[in-house]
Amino acid sequence: MEIPHNVTARPDTGLYNSKIGIWLFLASEVMLFGGLFSGYIFLRLGADFPWPEHMLDVTKGCINTAILILSSVTVxxxxxxxxxxxxRHFQIYMSITLLCALGFCVVKAFEYKAKFTHLSCELSNGLVLEGHDNDDKGEGNDIVYKPSRAVFPIETGEIHFLEAVLPSNEKDAEAKAVVSLKVPVASIDGNKIGVYRGDDKKIKVALGNSEIEMIAAKLKGGDEFKIEDEVIEFTDWSELAKVIDAQRDVKKRFLRAENDRRKYAGTVNQATLAGVTAVPKKLSDSLETTTALAGALQKFFSEELTLLVDTKGEPVSIKPSALRNQDFGWTDKGATLRDGTIIEGEYLQKESKLMLAVDGVDLRRLSPTPGEYDPKIMKQRIEASGFAEQFPTIHAAWEEQFAKYEKKEAEGDHVTSKELYYAKYHGEHGDHAEGHDAGHGESHAAGESLERDFDSHGLPIYEIDRADVRFLSTFTPRLNTYYATYFLITGLHALHVIGGAIVLAYFLFTGRKMYKENPEHLANRVEVGGLFWHFVDLVWIFLFPVLYLL
Amino acid sequence: MASDSPEAIRKSIKLYIIIGAGLLVLTALTVAVSYVHFGSHSMNVAVGLLIACIKASLVGAIFMHLNHEKRLIYIFLVLAGVLFVALMGLFIFSLLDIPGQNLFGY
Known part of the structure; x- marks a missing residue:
């Protein structure tokens, strides 16, 4: 079908239609980025940390600005x-534009990569160190436990964890760890619901006057497991597998009951479900039963059922990224992992040391009032922090920089807090013999040097006690609101670059036919695609100074 | 349209290159002035944004042909501009959350 006014202008607007379309779209894009810029201003004004200025790689930002300007000209x-x-010229110019788009994305990828591998480590005294995992020595920054046991939460119907727990050879006698299944046992009273142990030692769910055998159906009490109060201990893995099978059945029944309940009862909230005695009166008897069962089962499986595995005391290393929460997900008594597993045991402090190759330090967090840096107070605080003693190489680098800018300030020049209290260290190749000897492998008291070695770039490696770490993060959105907005806005912008490039590539590679039929139509298409491309450039024109320079 | 005649386009090609070079120069200028102190940080931000606005206007006027566009598109843009300014001011309402020092003084 021929769409009118693709080539010729509409008499009333004086424009061909797609041009109106793209401008309306761009107006909405202004709103999209406007909202994000507004959010940026809000977060910046309310920031309680020194806002990073000139912290990103300005060279890379400049290159990308130039690339986008060039591509705007070529489009x-x-x-x-x-x-x-x-x-022919169209093909050449459009190809250059697409190469520019590719170049932009490559530079961006390098920029992001650097952020993902760079660490910021805030110590409990306020000192912020920047650096890298010391992975070129093969030492990870794992958190190590001597576990007493691991707890695997069982979720209704989910059996994937079993593969992790079960030894591959079920018959292997060695592998028969003791597994405890904690089952809540409640007494039955009248019409209340409960889970209880019957006289025949079977676990049962009671429901009003009826009794539903649940796990009991599969757990044929007696020899394979013993029931002690509230804990069933399995010694046979295959029995456990049967329990899990039973769970899946129950899950099916639960879902069916839940569906029925929703279908007939409309909205009964979860609280009603959990407090099983308060079943709505509107429901018929049978529904009441179903609802009650559903509630009981839900409670039973979501809260109470856990699987305890006796791990024979072998040390367990946990990668920080595997923790549910890198800051609070672990204590000296255990850790909670992302998959819900809880490792209980003794935290091995010596094995869990953080080895950090440091390339920078930010002293501004030592200031008692954010944003104000009284030289006297700062001096006091820096001395008290043990910075000089614990991190001698980095301290020397900072001191040199500080002296330089202090002199500048004395001469009447304007000096920023970043120039005075934030220092980068680029490493020294060659002579660092004294560093090699410094307290290597010895235990140390507070105030002693933590310097252990130098990495291949000449950066000093410090051994940091995890107990002294207040916050550890890569330069990703979780570090602070600046990096959150940085990744959000530049990520969205990069998606626009990719999207625009796809459209322009389509014009380039499929345009010949249209050009032969109606060259003006292709020209209009390219103009519209170009308008979007210019807009993407325009956004970057603001992003570059706002994020990189100011 | 007169501006779409081949002669006019040939002329404007030169302009595009000049503007492109100008944008690069302005980029260098933005970077340079960001290292100069203008009395307060807010002044630096203002200068940086001013240069960005000049660059954006050049892109808009020349590359996006807004220097000779139809009325309807200007109407769209004015509307977008007004709403953009409103968006920039939205966060002021966050001040309402601070007891004792909000906009209305209670």
């Missing part, structure tokens, strides 16, 4: 070439 030249009916 408009591509359009001009079509207007002048020179298809």
């Amino acid at each position: 408009v030249m591509a359009w001009s070439s079509l207007k002048l009916r020179n298809f």
